[in-house]
Amino acid sequence: MTITIALDAMGGDFGPSVVVPASAAALEQERDLSLILVGDPALVEAAMSECRLPRPGGRWVVRPASQQVEMDELPSAALRSKKDSSMRVAIDLVKVGTADACVSAGNTGALMAMARFVLKTLPGIDRPAIVSALPASGGHTHMLDLGANVGAGAEQLCQFAVMGSVLAQCVDGIASPSVGLLNIGAEEIKGNEQIKASHRLLTESDLNYAGFIEGDAIFRGQIDVVVCDGFVGNVALKTGEGIAKMFGERIREEFERTSFTRLAGAFAMPVLRRVRARMDPRAYNGATLIGLRGVVLKSHGGADRVAFAHAIRRAASEVREGIPDRVREHLETKLAEQEAV
Amino acid sequence: MTITIALDAMGGDFGPSVVVPASAAALEQERDLSLILVGDPALVEAAMSECRLPRPGGRWVVRPASQQVEMDELPSAALRSKKDSSMRVAIDLVKVGTADACVSAGNTGALMAMARFVLKTLPGIDRPAIVSALPASGGHTHMLDLGANVGAGAEQLCQFAVMGSVLAQCVDGIASPSVGLLNIGAEEIKGNEQIKASHRLLTESDLNYAGFIEGDAIFRGQIDVVVCDGFVGNVALKTGEGIAKMFGERIREEFERTSFTRLAGAFAMPVLRRVRARMDPRAYNGATLIGLRGVVLKSHGGADRVAFAHAIRRAASEVREGIPDRVREHLETKLAEQEAV
Numbered sequence: 001m002t003i004t005i006a007l008d009a010m011g012g013d014f015g016p017s018v019v020v021p022a023s024a025a026a027l028e029q030e031r032d033l034s035l036i037l038v039g040d041p042a043l044v045e046a047a048m049s050e051c052r053l054p055r056p057g058g059r060w061v062v063r064p065a066s067q068q069v070e071m072d073e074l075p076s077a078a079l080r081s082k083k084d085s086s087m088r089v090a091i092d093l094v095k096v097g098t099a100d101a102c103v104s105a106g107n108t109g110a111l112m113a114m115a116r117f118v119l120k121t122l123p124g125i126d127r128p129a130i131v132s133a134l135p136a137s138g139g140h141t142h143m144l145d146l147g148a149n150v151g152a153g154a155e156q157l158c159q160f161a162v163m164g165s166v167l168a169q170c171v172d173g174i175a176s177p178s179v180g181l182l183n184i185g186a187e188e189i190k191g192n193e194q195i196k197a198s199h200r201l202l203t204e205s206d207l208n209y210a211g212f213i214e215g216d217a218i219f220r221g222q223i224d225v226v227v228c229d230g231f232v233g234n235v236a237l238k239t240g241e242g243i244a245k246m247f248g249e250r251i252r253e254e255f256e257r258t259s260f261t262r263l264a265g266a267f268a269m270p271v272l273r274r275v276r277a278r279m280d281p282r283a284y285n286g287a288t289l290i291g292l293r294g295v296v297l298k299s300h301g302g303a304d305r306v307a308f309a310h311a312i313r314r315a316a317s318e319v320r321e322g323i324p325d326r327v328r329e330h331l332e333t334k335l336a337e338q339e340a341v
Numbered sequence: 342m343t344i345t346i347a348l349d350a351m352g353g354d355f356g357p358s359v360v361v362p363a364s365a366a367a368l369e370q371e372r373d374l375s376l377i378l379v380g381d382p383a384l385v386e387a388a389m390s391e392c393r394l395p396r397p398g399g400r401w402v403v404r405p406a407s408q409q410v411e412m413d414e415l416p417s418a419a420l421r422s423k424k425d426s427s428m429r430v431a432i433d434l435v436k437v438g439t440a441d442a443c444v445s446a447g448n449t450g451a452l453m454a455m456a457r458f459v460l461k462t463l464p465g466i467d468r469p470a471i472v473s474a475l476p477a478s479g480g481h482t483h484m485l486d487l488g489a490n491v492g493a494g495a496e497q498l499c500q501f502a503v504m505g506s507v508l509a510q511c512v513d514g515i516a517s518p519s520v521g522l523l524n525i526g527a528e529e530i531k532g533n534e535q536i537k538a539s540h541r542l543l544t545e546s547d548l549n550y551a552g553f554i555e556g557d558a559i560f561r562g563q564i565d566v567v568v569c570d571g572f573v574g575n576v577a578l579k580t581g582e583g584i585a586k587m588f589g590e591r592i593r594e595e596f597e598r599t600s601f602t603r604l605a606g607a608f609a610m611p612v613l614r615r616v617r618a619r620m621d622p623r624a625y626n627g628a629t630l631i632g633l634r635g636v637v638l639k640s641h642g643g644a645d646r647v648a649f650a651h652a653i654r655r656a657a658s659e660v661r662e663g664i665p666d667r668v669r670e671h672l673e674t675k676l677a678e679q680e681a682v
Contacts, residue, residue: 109531137587147525150533184488184575190450192491192572215579219587231533232576234525235569238556239577240584246478246560247588250619254612261612268609271595271602278591 002034003316004099006090009039010068012105012301012308016040019105020047022308027059029309030316035060036099039068039086065089071301075109079117087111091118094294101295101315103286105303111296112148112289119294122324124331128291129160130230130298131167133284134240137221142168142177144227146287147234154197157181157227158205163290164225165207166330170321177224180213182232194229241281248276286311288318290327295319343375344657345440347431350380351409353446353642353649357381360446361388363649368400370650371657376401377440380409380427406430412642416450420458428452432459435635442636442656444627446644452637453489453630460635463665465672469632470501471571471639472508474625475581478562483509483518485568487628488575495538498522498568499546504631505566506548507671511662518565521554523573535570582622589617627652629659631668636660 009019016039023035037044041064048060067085069078082088087106093099095118104111112128121128131144144160145152152160161179168177181199183191190212191199202209210223215236218226228236251272255265277283281300285307289296295318299311318324350360357380364376378385382405389403408426410419423429428447434440436459445452453469462469472485485501486493493501502520509518522540524532531553532540543550551564556577559567569577592613596606618624622641626648630637636659640652659665 108526135587137590150525182576184491184572184579185449215576215581216583216586218580219583228576231525232573235523235556235573236576236580238525239559239580240556242557242560243581243584244588245557246476247585247616247620249478250616251613254616254619255609257612264608264612267605268596268612271598271605271609272592275588275591275595278595279588 002032003101003319004034004036005312005315005319006036006038006063006093006099006102007312008087008090008102008104008106009037009044010065010086010106012299012303016044016047018303018305018308020044021051022305022312023060024051025305025309026312030313033059033312033316035312036063036090036093037061038063038065038090038093040065063089063093069107069110071107073107073110075107075113078107078110079113082110088114088118091115091296094296095119100319101297103297103299103311103315105299105301105308108147108298111298115289115292115294115296119292119296121291122293122328122331124335125159125163125291126156128289129163130287131164131290132237132287133171134218134237135279135284136219139172139221140284141218141221141223142171142225143218143233143237144225144290145230145233146237147230148289149230151231152194152229154194154201157194157198157229158201159291160227161202161205161207161209161225162331162334163327164227166327167288167290167323168224170323170326172224174224176208178208178210178222179225179227180210180217180223182218182226182228182236183212183214185212185214244279244281282307283310286314288314288323290323292324293328294324343373344442344660345375345377346653346656346660347377347379347404347434347440347443348653349428349431349443349445349447350378350385351406351427351447353640353644357385357388359644359646359649361385362392362646363653364401365392366646366650367653371654374400374653374657376653377404377431377434378402379404379406379431379434381406404430404434410448410451412448414448414451416448416454419448419451420454423451429455429459432456432637435637436460441660442638444638444640444652444656446640446642446649446652449488449639452639456630456633456635456637460633460637462632463634463669463672465676466500466504466632467497469630470504471628472505472631473578473628474512475559475578476620476625477560480513480562482559482562482564483512483566484559484574484578485566485631486571486574487578488571489630490571492572493535493570495535495542498535498539498570499542500632501568502543502546502548502550502566503672503675504668505568507668508629508631508664509565511664511667513565515565517549519549519551519563520566520568521551521558521564523559523567523569523577524553524555526553526555585620585622623648624651627655629655629664631664633665634669635665
């Protein structure tokens, strides 16, 4: 079976200059992949001809789109007026079944709005959430929402918990993934009204709910799914990126200080490279818009070739796993149970 | 001039077993310091006699308190019924002028409620905020609120900006500190209603307002003061701690993998120790409850001896700098200007 993925070739900070070489790399890595690069044909083809990697033959095609969604454009405006944008056309290709999934590094709000309008949400889901795997001791943790739903209510946080739980079941094969609710303390008195109400709902649910967790527990590897509001999740994600980057810089600075430290650095380099590889945020690029009737991935806007290629491969893997269908089945079972009560 | 600091000796995860040796260390480090350890005399004195550091002579005294605030106690309940708790008595000592400042590692909400009730807020300030210096490229960034105000409104976020700005002026000697508002994107369309309203108010203010910043910019060292809601700030802080800890663990794991990496580790150790010293969260322990008519510091509940001693020294430094008076002067000038308009 060939997996076809539509790419918003104009999205993100770098457009075709990153999407095209990332596509070539992903095609090299995954033999069952075929890509549709959506965007300005002149720009995309120019990037293709500059691409020094072995040409992947007929496995990539260009699909023209005359418009582009800007990074600061209002989602509602993009939805209304950008019907021939690279982002919208890539989503439309999933809708009509030409593509199995789409990936964009563009405007998150617009991607959300368009994907929701075109593909629709699964039964029982108000709005999709953005979920990503983050590195944790001994593996990873799925965290959602990472920025799609600012001011999520208690019911919505529970929907995130269900979706995250199904995702962890599918991706990691865990029978009953543990779910934590991100709060500013482990005590029941902490948090705002949404958090407290969501805590009550989750306690009564049949999920493997582990209660409140604090920010530092995200990376401890004891929780499979971390649930939070989109504002909080996005800030936590980017704060983590910032800390990791500062850590890396300080290590570099200290090893470059004297000739002794430079020598020590030469010895330590292979080890530090392994640490970096394990912590590399590029290896975690590609956040899923979960809750949709289709696979849509959001890449980091500043993603480079390696990071964007990873997002493409993650999309392919979600198609292989049949994530949206499995989430839908789980939700339908839950809804049927509720109706039976 | 001697600076007298009242300590909640029963607070935090470890009570006197951390507060007492931390006190001894702080007294060794700061010659103008005198400490009042408030708590159960039997327990505090037992810890004092176990303390193997050179005894600091008459510079510490025990002040009995018969109660203790629990970590999961409701702030309102603690305020009503814990009038002879170690936390409350320490704050009372600041009120009557026996102590110049107090430090507690106990229940944050209760500390907030008691300090606000006993000491009162400065003119123009609704509620105090928790502010701390966080490590950043080339120095540090003051961030507030870190957990005292969940669901802060637009006006309150502006008050945080004013207080943080005055703090940066006093502590770092910056004439016009830059202030950033934490958001999930740099574009004007991002964020919730409070953030957008606060953005408008800050744009019109006479602060050196730099606009929206994202979580990764906290550590970049380009912004002197980062303003956010208490829920968001607390999650960001703890997420950062979690990432830093995971980073440290992975470095240790990789250096312990083979005999070659262990040898490389022996070379690299002095360098990595310097990195750790620069990033050590213990060197940043001690968050100020700013906006009060007095110096009150909150230590991390899990602080060890080194971390708690740092919080004591930070309190002493704020007394020396006369932070509350300087914030008050600034606020009074601002209020007078507003009335003149």
